[in-house]
């Protein structure tokens with residue numbers, strides 16, 4: 597927590613009202629905002645005072661700029677369970693994940709997340725972490741880089757881009773990377789070129805921050821700690837994030853899969869959560885119009901039995 601609030605460009609929280617309507621029915625207790633960012637969801641603590649909000653963010657800038665009255669900790673969300681355990685804050689009433697980046701990270705002119713700002717190839721959400729985009733681009737073996745670009749960008753030109761990156765080393769700036777991508781792919785409509793550049797930047801960012809493993813690990817570690825009728829809420833912006841959430845929710849909402857003719861259960865699978873009426877929620881048309889960042893958002897949640 598800190599009063600030294602940076603003058604960020606405005607960040608509009610996504611599906612804040614949808615989250616708010618869910619919180620009204622959650623039993624009182626500790627509620628975790630796993631991705632504090634700019635605090636737009638954390639502010640719901642003012643309205644839902646049966647919940648004691650505890651925030652986390654791996655980005656020190658977000659933590660340092662948080663409101664003094666907000667309890668925000670500098671930690672990866674995969675470490676939240678241990679933190680809560682050690683500090684005797686379990687069980688919890690629920691947890692909210694709003695994945696991806698906040699506007700101040702994207703708009704920063706020195707953190708390297710945006711291909712539109714020429715700067716060093718950093719892309720770390722946590723500036724205390726060692727691994728940077730520059731390290732990956734200049735040191736990964738060709739096959740490892742190809743794997744990152746293939747699976748995380750899902751772009752058909754991933755292999756041509758990998759080869760060009762390896763040939764062009766050393767690569768030090770975002771502009772250099774943009775030029776390398778442009779040279780590697782066929783001449784085409786600038787809209788498609790930009791799409792590929794965006795996907796490649798995103799893929800490298802996912803690798804730098806180990807984003808998908810963070811999600812898997814955090815969800816698995818926290819699921820036992822939710823009270824009955826508590827919630828796990830996830831807002832995803834990338835199909836790979838949503839795929840992880842969807843499959844995890846399927847796993848924890850599934851009950852015994854034994855052949856009904858078996859006298860006793862052998863699979864030991866026991867349903868722990870239920871889905872609400874709908875499995876997937878998206879922002880209203882109005883929200884999509886007024887906040888372009890919300891366009892790709894998908895919210896899913898489950899309720900503890």
Ligand SMILES: C[S@@+](CC[C@H](N)C(=O)[O-])C[C@H]1O[C@@H](n2cnc3c(N)ncnc32)[C@H](O)[C@@H]1O
Nearest residue numbers: 609631633634635636653654655672673694810
């Ligand atoms: C989309 S922003 C959250 C915005 C926030 N809900 C709001 O509306 O103000 C995502 C935030 O999550 C943080 N973050 C992403 N991955 C994280 C992780 N594995 N552990 C902790 N924080 C993470 C990012 O640093 C970023 O500040």
